Structures are given as structure tokens and as C-alpha cells.
Amino acid sequence: MRLTKLFGKTQREIPAEADTISHQLLLRTGMVNQVTAGVYTIMPLAWRSLKKIENIVRDEMNKADGQEITMPVLQPLELWQKSGRAEILGKTLFTFNDRREHSLILGPTHEEVVTELAARHVQSYRDLPLMVYQIQTKFRDEPRPRAGLVRLREFVMKDLYSFDVDEAGVEISYQKMLQAYENIYKRCGLKAIIVEADSGAIGGKFSHEFMLPTESGEDTVISCPKCGYTANAEKAVFNKGATKSDPPAAIEEVATPGRKTIEELEAFLKISARQTLKAVFYMADNKFVFVVIRGDLLVNEIKLKNALHCQELRLATDAEVKEQGIVAGSASPVGLKGIMVVADDSVNSGTNFIAGGNKPDLHIKNVNYPRDFHADIVADIGLAEAGSRCAKCNSKFGAVRGIEVGHIFVLGTIYSTKLGANYIDAAGVSHPIVMGCYGLGLSRLLAAAIEQHHDDKGIIWPMPIAPYQVYLCPLYREGTKVAETAEKINAELEAAGLEVLFDDRLESPGIKFNDADLYGIPLRITISPRTLEKNSVEVKWRAEKEAKIMPIEGIASVIKQMVSEKL
RNA sequence: CGGGGCGUAGCGCAGUCUGGUAGCGCGCUUGGUUCGGGACCAAGAGGUCGGCAGUUCAAACCUGCCCGCCCCGACCA
Known part of the structure; x- marks a missing residue:
């Protein structure tokens, strides 16, 4: 490809829109163009990379016995009402009416469609196991699109659905996918961490996420350096x-003038936060919830949401707290009536806690569970952080940010039951099909790859997903031997099957080198009068500092070899 | 949806407070000189100042309403 003909120009200045590195580089290289929030046109270079990622994914899905299909973007809302997810997704679902006033949606994912498909085409245990997948554009009206291609409203995703006769069967399918995903990231030149994940509102038993560590990631990954436990902080x-676990003592009031926060209590009473109980207030599906947790811990809202089985959870407002007759800053679970209380299991980790006195400037000592207060639910609702101790080996956790680039989980029979996808076993008995689903965001993976592979000059593409393999960079003068040689080498490289981005512009060396670095094509070949004197070219890896001088004679096969080794 | 920021040429920005004929840099076009890490000279093209309404002799600038984009949070199937 000649750079003079390439659609999409580089940009020297960092676009004001972009905060995230990958977003900035995608815009500066002219790889994407924003149309509206969370919606982008994919330009030629990005399209090539995306296709390469897609082909790697497709190959691995096929190897794992997946069969490719394509399911529609347009789906009847009715189907989503049947599965109950219309309500769960709410405004995230793009909904509209057709000319007959039938409600349609733009598919945010395809569990419903694929389950109906299986209901119709799977009858017998002999049809199972089955794995079908598609690579399709999906639509989700995200509350907040973000960071260029990281969180889009229209994006390309691969999803595979597995159908098995039982739990044992789905475990095999699951393991196959786990392996396929590992292969995919590895083949794309990306380092992904596999983490235990929360499976969300419709989860099953297992769920794993694949995270690419990067500062701009949306998730926090907790990992134990010693035993290797890794999990999403959500989970x-x-x-x-x-x-301290002294024998329970009698409750005692203690004056705490002006002290409201745990820190203030620690200083004033000369005690550790671990010796206190903290109150946090939430509204769960518009019902007030009083949460108690040990003072040194934070509430994990995902765990809390799971414990409450609610759909909407948010912090209560000051007014809502007041309405319940609770004194913020001195709130206490002791003596509460008619209010839902959820306690973290840390209330059992000691005795004689300090808690609020439910009056301003007053706390109470020697509070013990369950002697002194009632909890409707006691569960683990604590948030793990860097420095928290591993439950398996007690080492200190580390934490990194990561972008979720894949999520796989066992669905069980949730959908097959709701949508009537059954099979007949050998004894003639009908059972719901046991399902799994395995998603992988391709557009997001492209962004994540840039997040993971760049420097201050630009992108550094891993060879397998680079838009082009070789950047041919003649330092030009028209009508000179350099020009002539460059043309010749370009032809030879292309004849050897290499993907060449040929910088045939009449630009100064500075501009060409800087653009080459920005584009991040893995191998750069420079031709100049200087190299021609020695009948040679200069060959440089984007990822390395030093260049090598190589003879022009036979250069195509040498380059071919170098490229192949990185594929 | 709550909080914050922004909207002026393809990109980055100034001008808005204090109303008076829209500017700078990059990029783009043409010609010339340059040529190993974002060269230089000269001449050009390019704008409904996000939209609508209002105030005014006069609005990019003041007022009101609306729209869009970004960031933090909520949310993340």
C-alpha cells in the first residue's frame, strides 16, 4: 500500500477528545473516526488489524469445534420479554418500532436468539454437544461510552454458545473455550490474565474474565503473588x-464530641479501625438498607447486590438517611427496628466493637453480634484491595487495573428453561439443555492491544495483528536511484507475500520516521543515498532501538524470514 | 441520572470578563530552495463562532431554552 494513497492521515496534535492512550493513538494515526458518542468509523488500517484479530479468533473457535453462524441484529422485543431480560437491561437496550408498530431491538447479545434456535434444531442427546458462534456487531446503549474503542455503543464481538446434556458436559465445553481463549491472546501477542469473575445477574457456577493489564483499565484485578489466586475485585x-476477642463486656456509652468518621474515632479513642463497626446506607430497589461492616473494611457493592438479590443498588441520600431517623456519623445497628440490616461477616471477627450511639456525639462500646443487634443477612460483602490478605495463603494481595477483553461463563439451564430448549435423553426423558456462553470483544481487543503495546512515539504492533508488516521508508528525491530502488524493493517484498506500507511521500526524513513510529508497523526498512552506497538498506524493529544494515540482494527473503518468526 | 469541563477553519488553541467588520500555530494548495528524526521562503484556499430565540443601532461576546462531546461517579447485560 502506498502511503500517498492511504485513506486517513496522521495528526501531530493530540485530539482534545481523547484521554486514553489507545484512543489518542487511534485518532492520531487516522485509524478511527468518531461519529457520535461510542460510535466510530473504522478506517483502513484499523480495519486490517481488526480482520486479523477476527481471523485468529475464528481459527481458534473452529479448532475448538465451534461452527460459525450469523444471527440477526434486529430482534423482536417480545423475545426479550419472554426471557425477562428486557427489564433487566432497561435503557441499555436500543428499542424502536417498525412500521406495523411492532417493537424491535438492536441485539446487545444473542442468548435469546440462539436458545430459540437450539430449541428448534436440537431434539436429541445425539445432537449434543454443540457449539455455535458468531462474529457480529452488537448494540448497547451504554450509560457512559468511554475511552475510544474500549467501551462502545456499537462494537464487534465474538460470542460462542455451547449446548450440552449436563453439567459434566458443559465443563468440557468450558475448558475447551478457556484453552481457545488462551491461544487467542497468545497468538495476538497479548498478555492476558485469567481471573475469577462475578457472573452478573444471570450468572452460573463458573465465570472467568480475561484481563489485559493497563492503567486505563476499567476493572481492578486482585492477585496473590504467592499462591497465584487472581480475581476481579468485584468478586x-x-x-x-x-x-481482639476478649469476653463480651457490658454495653457502655462513650461521649465522642464532634467525632463522626472512623479516623476521628481512632484518634480520639486511641483504638484501631478494626475494633469499630461502620454503618453505610443503601437503597436497594428503593428499599432502605442498613449495612454494617468492620471499620477498616470497604463495602463491595457487587457482593452486596448479589447478597440482596436486587437489581438497582445505590447509596442512600442524606435526606433518605434522615427520614429513617438515623444519625449519620453516629449510626448504630443496635436498637434498630423495621430496617433491613445486612452485616458483613467481619462482625464475627471479634468482640466488644465500638459502634454508633444513634445520637450525635455519642458512641457505644462493647457491641457484640448477635447479642446486641440483629442482621437480616450476614454475608461476605467486603472489598478486597491491594494489601488485603489472601484467603488461601494469607499473603498480601497486589492489585492492577485491567481491560476486560473476554468473559466466559456457564449459563446452566436459565435460558433453555425459559425458552423451551430441551432434548430427549436415551431413556426418552426430556431435559433442558445446559448452556455456556463465551464472549470476546474484538474492537475492544484492538484498543487494549494498543494500550499494552506503545511508547511515547506511538504504537508498537505485535506482528500478528499489525495492519502491515513492513514499513518501507525511502528518504526520497524524485527521479533518483533511491526512488528507483525503493520501487523495486517494494515490488519484491509484495511478491514475497509481505504486507508493505510504502512511504512514497516526498516528505522530510523527520516526518517519515516520526510517522513510521506513530503507525507502529513492526519492521522498518530505510533506503537512502547513504545505504545505497553500500548496496544496502537499513532494517529496524519498531520495538528496538538499533538498526541493522543489510544487503539489498535477497532482502525480500530475509525480511520474509524475520516476519514469519514473529507470526 | 448526579458532579465537573468544553463547543470558534481538518487538528490544537486565543478572542467572551469589558458588545463595534474573526485571529494564531499545525495541516492543506501553488511555486522555489532544502533533505537521516516533525526544514525554510513567498503567495493562497478554508469559518452558518453548536442551534434557536431574545436584548441592542450593533452579539463569537450579554440573557433564556435546547443540542452535542469529554472526564469523575452511578451503571457495565
Whole structure:
């Protein structure tokens, strides 16, 4: 490809729109063009990379016995009402009416369609196991699109659905996918961490996420350096440790003038936060919830949401707290009536806690569970952080940010039951099909790859997903031997089957080198009067500092070899 | 949806407070000189100042309403 003909120009300045590195580089290289929030046109270079990712994914899906199909973007809303997900997704679902006033949606994912498909085409245990997948554009009206291609409203995703006769069967399918995903990231030149994940509102038993570590990631990954436990912070379990466990003493009031926060209490009473109980207030589906947790811990809202089985959870407003007759800053679970109380299991980690007195400037000592207060639910609702202790080996956790580039989980029979996807076993008995689903965001993977592979000059593409393999960079003068040689080498490289981006512009060396670095094509070949004197060219990896001088004679096969080794 | 920021040429920005004929840099076009890490000279093209309404002799600038984009949070199937 000649750069003079390439659609999409580089841009020197960082676009004001973009905060995230990948977003900035995608815009500066002219790889994408924003149309509206969370919606982009994919330009030629990005399209080539996306296709390469897609082909790797497709190949691995096929190897794992997946069969490719394509399912429609347009789906009847009715189908989503049947599965109950219309309500769960709410405004995230793009909904509109057709000319007959039938409600349609733009598919945000395809569990419903594929389950109906299976209901119709799978009858017998002999039809199972079955794995079908598609690579399709999906639509989700995200509350907040973000960071260029990281969180889009229209994006390309691969999803595979597995159908098995039982739990044992789906475990095999699941393991196959786990392996396929590992292969995919590896083949794309990306380092992904596999983490235990929360499976969300419709989860099943297992769920794993694949995270590419990067600062701009949306998720926090907790990992144990010693035993290797890794999990999304949403899900991570940890050892909260015990605190002082003297025999329970009698409750006692203690004046705490002006002290409201745990820190203030620590300083004033000369005690550790671990010795206190903290109150946090939420509205769960518009019902007030009083949450109690040990003072040194934070509430994990995902865990809390799961414990409450609610759909909407948010912090209560000051007014809502007041309405319940609770004194913020001195709130206490002791003596509460008619209010839902959820306690973190850390209330059992010690005795004689300090809690609020439910009056301003007053706290109470020696509070013990369950002696002194009632909890409707006691569960693990603590948030693991860097420095928390591993539940398995008690080492200190580390934490990194990551972009979720894949999520796989066992669905069980949730959809097959609702949508009537059954099979007949050998004894003639009907059972719901056991399902799994396995998603992988391709557009997001492209962005994540740039997040993981760049420097201050630009992108550094891994060879397998680079838009082009070789950047041919003659330092030009028209009608000179350099020009002539460059043309010849370009032809030879292309004849050897290499993908060449040929910088045939009449630009100064500075501009060409800087653009080459920005584009991040893995191999750069420079031709100049200087190299021609020695009948040679200069060959440089984008990822390395030093260049090598190589003879022009036979250059195509040498380059071919170098490229192949990185594929 | 709550909080914050922004909207002026393809991109980055100034001008808005204090109303008076829209500017700078990059990029683009033409010609010339340059040529190993974002060269230089000269001449040009390019704008419904996000939209609508209002105030005014006069609005990019003041007022009101609306729209869009970005960031933090909520949310993330």
C-alpha cells in the first residue's frame, strides 16, 4: 500500500477528545473516526488489524469445534420479554418500532436468539454437544461510552454458545473455550490474565474474565503473588483477619464530641479501625438498607447486590438517611427496628466493637453480634484491595487495573428453561439443555492491544495483528536511484507475500520516521543515498532501538524470514 | 441520572470578563530552495463562532431554552 494513497492521515496534535492512550493513538494515526458518542468509523488500517484479530479468533473457535453462524441484529422485543431480560437491561437496550408498530431491538447479545434456535434444531442427546458462534456487531446503549474503542455503543464481538446434556458436559465445553481463549491472546501477542469473575445477574457456577493489564483499565484485578489466586475485585474473597476477642463486656456509652468518621474515632479513642463497626446506607430497589461492616473494611457493592438479590443498588441520600431517623456519623445497628440490616461477616471477627450511639456525639462500646443487634443477612460483602490478605495463603494481595477483553461463563439451564430448549435423553426423558456462553470483544481487543503495546512515539504492533508488516521508508528525491530502488524493493517484498506500507511521500526524513513510529508497523526498512552506497538498506524493529544494515540482494527473503518468526 | 469541563477553519488553541467588520500555530494548495528524526521562503484556499430565540443601532461576546462531546461517579447485560 502506498502511503500517498492511504485513506486517513496522521495528526501531530493530540485530539482534545481523547484521554486514553489507545484512543489518542487511534485518532492520531487516522485509524478511527468518531461519529457520535461510542460510535466510530473504522478506517483502513484499523480495519486490517481488526480482520486479523477476527481471523485468529475464528481459527481458534473452529479448532475448538465451534461452527460459525450469523444471527440477526434486529430482534423482536417480545423475545426479550419472554426471557425477562428486557427489564433487566432497561435503557441499555436500543428499542424502536417498525412500521406495523411492532417493537424491535438492536441485539446487545444473542442468548435469546440462539436458545430459540437450539430449541428448534436440537431434539436429541445425539445432537449434543454443540457449539455455535458468531462474529457480529452488537448494540448497547451504554450509560457512559468511554475511552475510544474500549467501551462502545456499537462494537464487534465474538460470542460462542455451547449446548450440552449436563453439567459434566458443559465443563468440557468450558475448558475447551478457556484453552481457545488462551491461544487467542497468545497468538495476538497479548498478555492476558485469567481471573475469577462475578457472573452478573444471570450468572452460573463458573465465570472467568480475561484481563489485559493497563492503567486505563476499567476493572481492578486482585492477585496473590504467592499462591497465584487472581480475581476481579468485584468478586475477590480475602482473609479479613480476626481482631481482639476478649469476653463480651457490658454495653457502655462513650461521649465522642464532634467525632463522626472512623479516623476521628481512632484518634480520639486511641483504638484501631478494626475494633469499630461502620454503618453505610443503601437503597436497594428503593428499599432502605442498613449495612454494617468492620471499620477498616470497604463495602463491595457487587457482593452486596448479589447478597440482596436486587437489581438497582445505590447509596442512600442524606435526606433518605434522615427520614429513617438515623444519625449519620453516629449510626448504630443496635436498637434498630423495621430496617433491613445486612452485616458483613467481619462482625464475627471479634468482640466488644465500638459502634454508633444513634445520637450525635455519642458512641457505644462493647457491641457484640448477635447479642446486641440483629442482621437480616450476614454475608461476605467486603472489598478486597491491594494489601488485603489472601484467603488461601494469607499473603498480601497486589492489585492492577485491567481491560476486560473476554468473559466466559456457564449459563446452566436459565435460558433453555425459559425458552423451551430441551432434548430427549436415551431413556426418552426430556431435559433442558445446559448452556455456556463465551464472549470476546474484538474492537475492544484492538484498543487494549494498543494500550499494552506503545511508547511515547506511538504504537508498537505485535506482528500478528499489525495492519502491515513492513514499513518501507525511502528518504526520497524524485527521479533518483533511491526512488528507483525503493520501487523495486517494494515490488519484491509484495511478491514475497509481505504486507508493505510504502512511504512514497516526498516528505522530510523527520516526518517519515516520526510517522513510521506513530503507525507502529513492526519492521522498518530505510533506503537512502547513504545505504545505497553500500548496496544496502537499513532494517529496524519498531520495538528496538538499533538498526541493522543489510544487503539489498535477497532482502525480500530475509525480511520474509524475520516476519514469519514473529507470526 | 448526579458532579465537573468544553463547543470558534481538518487538528490544537486565543478572542467572551469589558458588545463595534474573526485571529494564531499545525495541516492543506501553488511555486522555489532544502533533505537521516516533525526544514525554510513567498503567495493562497478554508469559518452558518453548536442551534434557536431574545436584548441592542450593533452579539463569537450579554440573557433564556435546547443540542452535542469529554472526564469523575452511578451503571457495565
